[in-house]
Amino acid sequence: MRKVARSHSVRQMALVLAGFLAAILLLECDGLVNWADHLEQGPLRTSAVPVTLAFQRVARPFGASIVRTHALLALARVGWSDDAALLAAADASNTRSGSAQGCCGSAANGRTSASGCAAPAPHNLFLNAAGAHAPLLPVVPRSTMLMPLPPVMPGKPRVVALAGDSMMAVGLSATMLRQVVDNRNLRVIKAFRSGTGLARPEVFNWMDEYPAMLGAEKPDVVIVAIGANDGQGFVVDGKVLAYGTDGWERVYQERLASYLAMLSSTGARVVWVGLPPMRVASYNEKIATINRIAYTVVSQHPEAMWFNPVSYVSDEAASYREFVTLPDGRTMRIRASDGIHLSDDGAGLLTSVLVRWLDPPVQTASQGAPAPSHR
Numbered sequence: 477m478r479k480v481a482r483s484h485s486v487r488q489m490a491l492v493l494a495g496f497l498a499a500i501l502l503l504e505c506d507g508l509v510n511w512a513d514h515l516e517q518g519p520l521r522t523s524a525v526p527v528t529l530a531f532q533r534v535a536r537p538f539g540a541s542i543v544r545t546h547a548l549l550a551l552a553r554v555g556w557s558d559d560a561a562l563l564a565a566a567d568a569s570n571t572r573s574g575s576a577q578g579c580c581g582s583a584a585n586g587r588t589s590a591s592g593c594a595a596p597a598p599h600n601l602f603l604n605a606a607g608a609h610a611p612l613l614p615v616v617p618r619s620t621m622l623m624p625l626p627p628v629m630p631g632k633p634r635v636v637a638l639a640g641d642s643m644m645a646v647g648l649s650a651t652m653l654r655q656v657v658d659n660r661n662l663r664v665i666k667a668f669r670s671g672t673g674l675a676r677p678e679v680f681n682w683m684d685e686y687p688a689m690l691g692a693e694k695p696d697v698v699i700v701a702i703g704a705n706d707g708q709g710f711v712v713d714g715k716v717l718a719y720g721t722d723g724w725e726r727v728y729q730e731r732l733a734s735y736l737a738m739l740s741s742t743g744a745r746v747v748w749v750g751l752p753p754m755r756v757a758s759y760n761e762k763i764a765t766i767n768r769i770a771y772t773v774v775s776q777h778p779e780a781m782w783f784n785p786v787s788y789v790s791d792e793a794a795s796y797r798e799f800v801t802l803p804d805g806r807t808m809r810i811r812a813s814d815g816i817h818l819s820d821d822g823a824g825l826l827t828s829v830l831v832r833w834l835d836p837p838v839q840t841a842s843q844g845a846p847a848p849s850h851r
Contacts (some may be wrong), residue, residue: 755815
């Protein structure tokens with residue numbers, strides 16, 4: 477009898493685990509599609525995309541993706557999310573009866589936006605944006621100047637949007653938010669998302685997502701750091717454009733220019749934080765190309781400024797540096813252990829300069845005029 481009971485117990489446990497796994501797969505079928513879409517062009521993506529899309533088609537009649545979307549929106553409403561786009565979708569759903577269900581239920585191709593609804597086809601609203609077709613500049617200057625801003629008006633804080641991918645989300649945003657928490661002259665809003673970029677709008681389209689993140693906000697200044705995920709090929713009109721080819725550079729430059737034009741379309745000044753040197757040489761070469769394209773576009777835009785982190789987090793040869801020695805002899809880590817992102821201390825070297833530029837200290841007659849910010 478004991479042997480029979482044990483057999484039933486194992487069988488029941490196996491059924492429970494199988495049911496649990498099936499429920500997880502049903503709930504995450506959209507996530508699997510997004511994962512496959514995020515893969516770089518190659519054999520793995522070629523195989524994964526049709527498989528995950530087929531699984532999503534099978535799972536759609538069960539309505540799991542709609543349940544998941546509503547659950548995430550409900551959690552966002554009660555404060556269990558710091559996802560700016562998801563919070564915006566939650567706010568919007570409070571004033572739109574049934575529109576979220578209709579949108580999410582029609583996601584025929586399985587690609588969903590941050591709000592859980594089907595993402596529109598990739599598009600460029602600013603194909604003729606400044607710098608979209610400018611010849612690429614050969615080098616990125618080590619130092620540039622942040623042009624002075626108008627004084628902050630009393631009682632009207634300067635609104636600053638932090639935008640971009642994980643290069644903004646990791647290190648920079650958290651450090652800046654801590655530095656301005658008691659500053660009544662500055663109000664910071666979050667408009668960034670890790671794991672995104674400009675190379676793959678069919679996966680995450682910043683031209684749609686950024687306005688959703690802003691909502692009704694109209695920032696005076698946008699500080700953006702983006703591009704760490706963009707060193708990959710993509711498909712345009714059914715043709716694969718390999719990273720680094722002339723066609724790839726042309727399309728990526730257009731997308732970058734469109735994104736910059738959108739950031740400044742409400743009258744905001746834009747500070748583009750260049751990508752720092754990376755630890756892995758092959759990856760660093762890709763980042764150097766992305767920086768050169770970005771600088772070309774930024775230098776053509778009348779309301780955009782380039783902010784190069786090299787002077788703060790690199791050695792004299794502008795190479796990757798993980799630690800610095802402080803004047804008191806202590807060692808400080810300025811890069812994250814992944815060799816890509818800035819540590820909080822490293823980010824603080826940049827954000828302290830940016831905060832002083834956003835809200836310059838009041839100068840007395842005895843102190844004289846402030847020195848210009850050269851970087």
